[in-house]
Amino acid sequence: MSCNKVDSSLLQDLLDETIDPLEKIFIENHLRTCKDCRRELSELKLMFWDLGNKANYEIEYPAELDTMCDHIIDAVAVEESKSNTMYFVDMQINTMKMSGKYLEYMPGANYTSQMLKKASKGLASGVKKMLTAK
Secondary structure, X not given: OOOOOOOHHHHXXXXXXXXXXXXXXXXXXXXXXXXXXXXXXXXXXXHHHHHHOHHHOOOOOOOHHHHHHHHHHHHHHHHHHOOHHHHHXXXXXXXXXXXXXXXXXXOOHHHHHHHHHHHHHHHHHHHHHHHHOO
């Protein structure tokens, strides 16, 4: 832009509609007399239109995307096919693991392994009772 009176960022702001009202009045009056700024504004409008036109873009998806989708669907299908008992057991096992991690940071953590052994023995016997009750 060869015009020294206007900062080109003001033209950008005018298009974005983020311009101050007083600056907008100044720019609009300036555009009436300055060919260079009108040309710059027209080029910016064309650029925005071109960027906004989604028909100009062709998106190629990676080949791995189909494989990833299949793995995710298979994982969800496996979770849904589990019995309620096995789902409950998995939840309890995860709870025990997370409890162990939490207890490592608590005062008296030297007793953690003893507490977890007792709890896991109780969990194991409870699971055996649940599975044999079927």
